[in-house]
Amino acid sequence: MKKMIKGALIASTCLMGAAQIAQAEDVEVLHWWTSGGEASALNVLKQDLEGQGIGWTDMPVAGGGGEQAMTVLRARVTAGNAPTAVQMLGFDILDWADQGALADLNATAAEQGWDDVVPDALKAFAKVDGKWVSAPVNVHSTNWVWANKSVLDANGIAVPETWDDFVAAVDTLSAAGITPIAHGGQAWQDATVFDAVVMSTGGPEFYKAAFVDLDPEALNSDTMVEAFNRMAFIRENVDDNFSGRDWNLATAMVMNGEAGFQMMGDWAKGEFLNAGKVPGEDFLCFRFPGTQDQVTFNADQFAMFDQGGEVSAEQSALASAILSPSFQVAFNKVKGSVPARTDVDGSDLDACGQQGMKDLAAAASSGNLFGSMAHGHAAPASVKNAVYDVVTAHFNGEYDAATAAEELATAVEIAQ
């Protein structure tokens, strides 16, 4: 039976191969960048490749976090027809590499010196067992706070430096009758805030012990209880209708002066820029109070799927194009993130982008660059979702802080 299926697969692959010889060799790219800005950023890459005579078969699968895209991918790979390159996040890359599905890009990487320019924290996801398997596109940092400058000025609030400053600022805003915090009540958004709160409450060592090493004692500790208490404070200061709101609608609340702050990754900046707002004048960007030296990141990468042993010329060209400094700047200007290599000139980026690059370089050299739990760069998908469950249940009032910390340790243990 197995032999028959295999035979049929080989026969059909041969047929498809024969059909494709007629066209120029294409790259088939699976991704979920379907919004206007993202699509035009991808065009930069497409044109670069077309200049080299390589066709681009677009395979977009809509859906924010790429869950649908991953379902499509699973089906394609199981059917023995993997796309050339797939947009992927963090531990998904490692999981696929473990299945032996990814190509070895070492030759290209050595030729272009990727090892010297990509930060180690990113390499942890792009290199598996010493083999480069994917090309990082950008670095988003997730511990940003976005604020409406005129709202803060009108209430005499300076940029909060510590948690206590932040509490004071929030209290001032709610006394003034403005929703202090704009937030969308979706599990991943709750978790994004939780990342920053844990980092700020327990510091980088605690963050690492809890979310990277998954130490049960750290997960169920007094510090974690305190972090949950701070989450409860944030919950008290969002509006009543937050549940299920999309992140960009929360961003719009800050933009329109209906709310003071939003804690969200730097993709929120794209919304401000799209609306013609100027960083420093209309809106402020600063690190979550108490995490000024740290950066929690997630990085989009294009994982290259094995197409029968060897890395094709097209795959190699695609990977080089992705890591070329000109693409990195052109793309990240639109996307809101910062380049994945540390040696590019960022003077084209806006003020927030430049600060982001500076923070990233500083954090990378001081060992303060950490993968974001909420975005699947600290632990595998199963653990990430277990954390989502507890954080969102607590945020919606199901547990008190102590129970939540207990549940967190149990849920993470089960998910491993």
Next chain:
Amino acid sequence: MADTSSPDMRTRLQNWLPKLVLAPSFALVLFFVYGFILFTIYLSFSDSRLLPSYGLVGWENYSKLFRLSHWETAITNLAVFATLYIVICSVIGLLLAILLDQKIRGEGVLRPIYLYPMALSFIVTGTAWKWMLDPGIGIENTMHLWGWESFAFDWIKNRDYAIYTVVLAAVWQSSGFTMAMFLAGLRGIDNEILKAAQMDGASNWQLYRRIIIPQLRPAFLSAFVILSHLAIKSYDLVIALTGGGPGRATELPATFMYSYTFSRNQMGIGASSAVIMLMTVAAIMVPYLYAELKEKK
């Protein structure tokens, strides 16, 4: 020789033909339904995560499943949802059927009106109710605009009540269908018995309570079987209406199974939850089938 064997061939062919015709579909169902049920059962004992994998781990997935508070939420929600959904649908369906059965004019127009929601997919129902129930744009907002400022109806955003909004939408969708089933049952009751009872001086109330409703037993049974399996497998309605939220408050076993299998890379646990769901359906269906088959004898 040839003459004697040819009618033999023909009769043999006639005997075999029905079997031959049925064979392909039988094989397909055997493989794609029962084969995959067995495959899922196997997966539930395996260490599968991202893709199916075949190392056996015994009962580990099941023990993990029952330690998950998330699964507990899903099961509790299913109990609340299924009970209310089945009871309310049956009651409303029965009432509508009885009212429609009063030989009123325009029944031909009214019946499809009640039945129509069933023609919509649960996704449509979910989306429409999501908008209506949203306090920012729906009923609550409308009442405020009409001047009833103190009106509050924010169940969909409240984790204690959100599951009842799922019941609300599901009942709206299915009670017309149960009405049709009961109506068919009512029409099947022998008029002679009713006339005889009326002659004996039974009031309308007694008529329904003592004679008609007890005779609807088969209709009740089919309604129960159909509604309960709809409840156990309901997925699309929750996804469209609340997305499982607020938090994880409206998670049901079906949404649980999908997320663990396909987006959380814990295929083993997902498979074990699917097996539990299958067992639940079987626990309802097997006695029903048994009763049905027994009656035929």
